[in-house]
Amino acid sequence: MAIIECVPNVSEGRRPDVVAAIVDATRRVPGARLLDFSSDRSHNRSVITMAGDAAPLESAVLALFEAALATIDLRRHTGEHPRLGAVDVVPFVPIEGVTMDECVALAKDTAAAVAERFRLPVYLYEEASSNPARKNLEDIRRGEFEGLAAKMATRGWAPDYGPSLPHPSAGATVIGARMPLIAYNINLATDRIDIAKKIAAAIRCSSGGLPYVKAMGVTLADRGIVQVSMNLTNYEQTPMHRVFEAVRREAERYGVQVLESEIVGLVPAAALVGPAECMLQLENFNRSQVLETRLRESDGTTKVTKNTK
């Protein structure tokens, strides 16, 4: 069985009953497992995490759109987080036993079904993107719901699926496929925000640092320390331990120690293999040596190894 993760972001984070109804709609689909959901009042936005095989996930996403479009009206929505639609973005993420190409196909199928059923414009993004200028979510979302009608009238911004005008209350939606995103923060033994900001600038991709790293410096006022807060968008290309080491070395320049790091939310098991290999100077380790991976891969094929213990 394939494991695909799907993380719809909906533009409602203040009415718990509305969020609960949207989440419940996805839970009625057998085979789509709800892993987590969280709401942010100031963002006025909720993030739902589910996983399963392609078909049940597509059904769950359609059920989520139905519930969200019935209860969210972007004409009355305010919040700190930029957004384009009632269901703002729906990424499909390959976790195990599935390729990125299969997730791209699933994203396109789902996008076509959403556009058709709800008369909603849909843009494809990241790996599913039809166009380099529309790969990045921030670029697609620029102008937000309020600027959407004007943007859609602009050359190059016809949606990938659905009508060429915004949905009156639900705007448009962005659907795509991407690698797992890891929310990873490193806390520093200092209260100097300038140092956290300098380290963030040094290590993030956008200012010449490590690929697949987004970073900013923030203050944790309650603890009197600062943090390099990051999103890692491809742990295979830029593994967590390389990011950790880069931050640690930059901090050293300022005589600052790393206090600790934290992973916020979920992380694929495979993302922890790299750091473990580094710690143990492990050579020739193959992921199919992980017992649970071997178990999922096992199809009854026998395999003789040289190890006897």
Add this chain to the structure above:
Amino acid sequence: MAIIECVPNVSEGRRPDVVAAIVDATRRVPGARLLDFSSDRSHNRSVITMAGDAAPLESAVLALFEAALATIDLRRHTGEHPRLGAVDVVPFVPIEGVTMDECVALAKDTAAAVAERFRLPVYLYEEASSNPARKNLEDIRRGEFEGLAAKMATRGWAPDYGPSLPHPSAGATVIGARMPLIAYNINLATDRIDIAKKIAAAIRCSSGGLPYVKAMGVTLADRGIVQVSMNLTNYEQTPMHRVFEAVRREAERYGVQVLESEIVGLVPAAALVGPAECMLQLENFNRSQVLETRLRESDGTTKVTKNTK
């Protein structure tokens, strides 16, 4: 679903057709997945690794005994590895969604069934042991097949199940429950076997080192280096990174570097979390943050987290 690992060791490693027939017997049981098998000619012994839920594993073990007892006669068996029976030892190992107590219960059920069906004496060992003097496999196996009749006549050595005399061709069997065993080796940048032996002595439990570590120094003649070859018998109590650090520090005393380490065979995913946490100075990490673990644990219960990203 519970994931239990079962690793029967059979006293045949030189006749591939016999080994194949024994392995095939287990593969005919639906729900018992064969993960690996390996034979060692000099040991004249094969190790079969399978996994699944309790009921199919018990069936697969019974099928394995039937095939092994039909083809292996210990009266004609020679090999470097000590052994007591045609099926020498059968450990059940909790991997996920199952407690050690449940594995102990499974070991006792299986032991009773094996004793009854095959008229074979069975000793329980490790966590399933009925008696502190019979916890350790080496103690039970001491005297081997050739000394078994005399040993069984000795006070305190009546088997836990089955007849009080050895099976004529199959001897006796040891069945039990234990933590996963990790075969972990650390290679040193030296050819001095005395240093590998000194490090092994310093870190192994039996000579006052780390708990749950068995270690010996060996020469890798083809590479001109030495190795600290280890079995780690409880990665929760003595995690891999602590073992690695202990070996590294001991090697430093002799001016020797660690070249690399290797895991031989399978390792539970959970055993890699500790080293990753250490590498990343990760705090407050919970194993249910691992996406695959969350997915297996998810029973439709919703859980609200504070994270929004």
